Amino acid sequence: MAIPRRRRHPDEPSFQMTPMIDMTFLLLIFFMVTTKMSKEQVKLEVALPTASAAIQPEDLSNRDIVxxxxQGTFYVANNPVSSGELKAHLKERFKNAPPLKIYLRADKDTPTRKIREVMKMATEAGAADVIFGSYTR
Structure with missing residues (x-):
């Protein structure tokens, strides 16, 4: 006499919550750290000009701050650099993480030729978007 075989039901698929919670905490920590770094890059005291039509962009993330x-001295974040170093930095940045977006903070007494120089470097490096820092009236 043959013993009837039991039919096995496939296990019900389950959803593992632990990896999802881990990823949530990792993303939270990542954004907390990068936000602090971005604020540190803007710490350099620059007397920004005022503009009546200034508009603050919604997203300032993923921008190189120049x-x-x-006196016309260039800084990448808060580190002084020469024009050659700035040019190399922008090209390297574009190569590693395109598109290149720049947030340019120039003192209101900065010589105009220095601003044009940065704009030329940004264009040569392939910058897709350059915004200027200013205060609104």
Whole structure:
């Protein structure tokens, strides 16, 4: 006499919550750290000009911050650099993480030729978007 075989039902698929919670915490920590870094890059004291038609963009993330003080010295974030170093930095940045977006903060007393110089470097590096820092009236 043959013993009837039991039919096995496939296990019900289950959803694992632990990896999802881990990813949520990792993303939270990542955004907290990058936000702090972005704020640190804007710490350099620059007397921004005022503009009556200034509009603040909704998203300032993923932008290289270039500062120019009143003497015309270039800074990547808060580190002083020469024009050659800035040019190399922008090209490297574009190569590694396109598109290149720049937030240019120039002192209101910065010589105009220095701003044009940065704009030329940004164009040569392949910048897709350059915004200028200013205060609204």
């Amino acid at each position: 500062n120019i003080d009143h």
